[in-house]
Amino acid sequence: MIYDVIIIGSGVTGCSIARTLSKYDLNICVLEKEAEIASGTTKANSGVIHAGYAAAREYTKRYLCIKGNKMYTQAAKELNFPFERIGSFVVAQEDDQIKELEEERKKGIEDGIPDLELILDKKRIKEMEPLLTDKVVGVLHAPSAGLASPYELTFALAENAAMNGVKFFRNHEVVKIKHQDYKFTVRTHKGEFQTKNLINAAGLYAARISRMLGLDYFSIMPRKGEYVLFDRNAIQLNKILFPMATKISKGILVCPTLHGNTFAGPNAQNINDPEDISTTTAGLKEILDGGRLLVPSLPLRSSIRNFAGLRAVPDSYDFIIDNTDVYGFINVAGILSPGLTATFAIAEKVVEFLELLGVQLNIKDNYNPIRPKPERFKDFTKEELDKKIQEDPRWGRIICRCETIPEKEIINAIKAPVGANTIDGVKFRCRPGMGRCQGGFCRPRVIEILSRELNKPFEEITKRGEDTNILMGRTKDIALNEIPGGSNEE
Numbered sequence: 001m002i003y004d005v006i007i008i009g010s011g012v013t014g015c016s017i018a019r020t021l022s023k024y025d026l027n028i029c030v031l032e033k034e035a036e037i038a039s040g041t042t043k044a045n046s047g048v049i050h051a052g053y054a055a056a057r058e059y060t061k062r063y064l065c066i067k068g069n070k071m072y073t074q075a076a077k078e079l080n081f082p083f084e085r086i087g088s089f090v091v092a093q094e095d096d097q098i099k100e101l102e103e104e105r106k107k108g109i110e111d112g113i114p115d116l117e118l119i120l121d122k123k124r125i126k127e128m129e130p131l132l133t134d135k136v137v138g139v140l141h142a143p144s145a146g147l148a149s150p151y152e153l154t155f156a157l158a159e160n161a162a163m164n165g166v167k168f169f170r171n172h173e174v175v176k177i178k179h180q181d182y183k184f185t186v187r188t189h190k191g192e193f194q195t196k197n198l199i200n201a202a203g204l205y206a207a208r209i210s211r212m213l214g215l216d217y218f219s220i221m222p223r224k225g226e227y228v229l230f231d232r233n234a235i236q237l238n239k240i241l242f243p244m245a246t247k248i249s250k251g252i253l254v255c256p257t258l259h260g261n262t263f264a265g266p267n268a269q270n271i272n273d274p275e276d277i278s279t280t281t282a283g284l285k286e287i288l289d290g291g292r293l294l295v296p297s298l299p300l301r302s303s304i305r306n307f308a309g310l311r312a313v314p315d316s317y318d319f320i321i322d323n324t325d326v327y328g329f330i331n332v333a334g335i336l337s338p339g340l341t342a343t344f345a346i347a348e349k350v351v352e353f354l355e356l357l358g359v360q361l362n363i364k365d366n367y368n369p370i371r372p373k374p375e376r377f378k379d380f381t382k383e384e385l386d387k388k389i390q391e392d393p394r395w396g397r398i399i400c401r402c403e404t405i406p407e408k409e410i411i412n413a414i415k416a417p418v419g420a421n422t423i424d425g426v427k428f429r430c431r432p433g434m435g436r437c438q439g440g441f442c443r444p445r446v447i448e449i450l451s452r453e454l455n456k457p458f459e460e461i462t463k464r465g466e467d468t469n470i471l472m473g474r475t476k477d478i479a480l481n482e483i484p485g486g487s488n489e490e
């Protein structure tokens with residue numbers, strides 16, 4: 001079989017392209033090297049849907065961000081992922097910073113960002129955000145800024161794409177590409193695929209994929225950002241709080257999450273290893289110090305987790321969305337921040353490129369843009385829950401006590417289109433292990449459910465794919481085998 005389009009990479013970029021293209025009468029597949037989708041940069045970032053004033057006017061990313069932000073309202077309705085426009089503040093603490101904020105406001109309004117407002121009334125600012133530092137002298141308020149859950153959005157995109165016929169191949173690392181007679185042969189560790197058009201959305205590895213076709217015109221540098229996550233309800237913020245931006249990043253923000261937690265971060269360190277997501281004491285100190293400049297009461301003792309994400313920073317500092325010199329090969333690379341915000345606009349740009357390549361884009365009769373909202377225990381009323389438990393007692397068997405997640409939600413996450421097949425896959429889809437105990441209580445039970453539903457032995461259930469197995473065997477079996485003559489074999 002020859003596909004019309006193959007997409008390499010199933011982060012938010014690849015899945016957004018896949019879902020947008022799934023409305024057309026095309027044969028499409030996505031190749032992903034990891035065991036789960038959303039395993040790269042998409043897994044760990046701030047989740048802010050930026051208003052779009054931050055990037056300078058010479059960058060494409062500014063305009064795709066402004067456009068993409070507006071597209072979220074409709075997308076959230078169709079795909080049912082968590083999204084809320086809570087608004088953001090850029091916080092000035094020096095009088096001479098106000099001029100800079102006013103300049104951003106003016107340009108933002110000219111470029112179509114709605115309702116940007118410079119607020120200098122300290123009383124009003126503190127009413128809107130009581131926990132903000134008393135040192136504030138003014139804020140740039142962007143009501144259109146919001147929060148989305150990046151991985152829940154990506155799961156929704158992938159599910160909807162799969163519902164509309166897109167095939168997903170996980171554990172398929174692309175290792176070689178050949179282009180001959182207007183056809184690409186794409187080799188992974190597990191097989192060979194052929195396609196007329198190939199889209200590179202491989203994140204931190206996009207330059208490597210591009211070089212497989214002899215295109216060596218950009219490089220990608222990993223830039224690490226560390227975070228500190230605080231327990232649910234430790235503090236409650238109303239707004240996304242940014243300091244004044246630095247030359248290389250938007251600075252360390254303090255931000256609520258849609259699940260009731262708060263985080264501080266990220267910092268910005270250029271590194272060489274695209275897999276290094278370790279956190280450091282110095283980095284965490286930098287984040288807490290930075291966070292406290294905005295929210296002095298940041299509760300260190302309520303920190304439940306540290307983590308890091310890697311930005312894929314191209315040498316141009318701008319998105320690379322190109323119809324390349326290799327006919328049919330489109331690079332969608334260097335999708336650094338605000339790539340999550342811009343994602344729907346990026347996918348539309350790819351459609352334009354495919355049109356230029358002469359790909360027939362006929363909308364399918366049976367295209368369905370709706371991805372049903374996953375059923376959640378916490379969303380049911382008492383009466384609804386009683387009914388659910390009567391119908392299926394697994395709704396009443398709570399597996400994760402911190403987040404109140406019943407067995408049935410975990411089973412639904414495994415059985416969904418492109419469903420979870422690892423512990424992290426379950427955790428990111430429906431949250432067991434995200435709470436205060438970080439999986440100490442529920443992990444063995446999640447392993448048990450995965451093992452049963454996927455029909456695999458316990459030892460083959462992994463945290464996040466190859467070489468991340470948790471269990472080595474049954475304690476009793478290992479113990480007996482270790483004792484000379486103690487084998488339990490008959």
Ligand SMILES: Cc1cc2nc3c(=O)[nH]c(=O)nc-3n(C[C@H](O)[C@H](O)[C@H](O)COP(=O)(O)OP(=O)(O)OC[C@H]3O[C@@H](n4cnc5c(N)ncnc54)[C@H](O)[C@@H]3O)c2cc1C
Nearest residue numbers: 009011013033040041042046048174203225338339340341
């Ligand atoms: C610290 C941080 C904070 C950020 N904050 C924000 C924010 O608040 N708002 C915002 O809009 N944006 C933000 N971003 C940017 C946003 O996260 C990215 O733009 C977005 O996640 C990029 O997604 P992607 O799909 O391009 O890359 P990825 O998510 O990395 O996806 C690429 C995929 O390709 C796969 N892959 C790689 N090589 C191969 C191969 N050879 N074969 C098969 N598959 C392969 C990878 O496994 C991966 O799954 C932030 C980023 C970081 C790191």
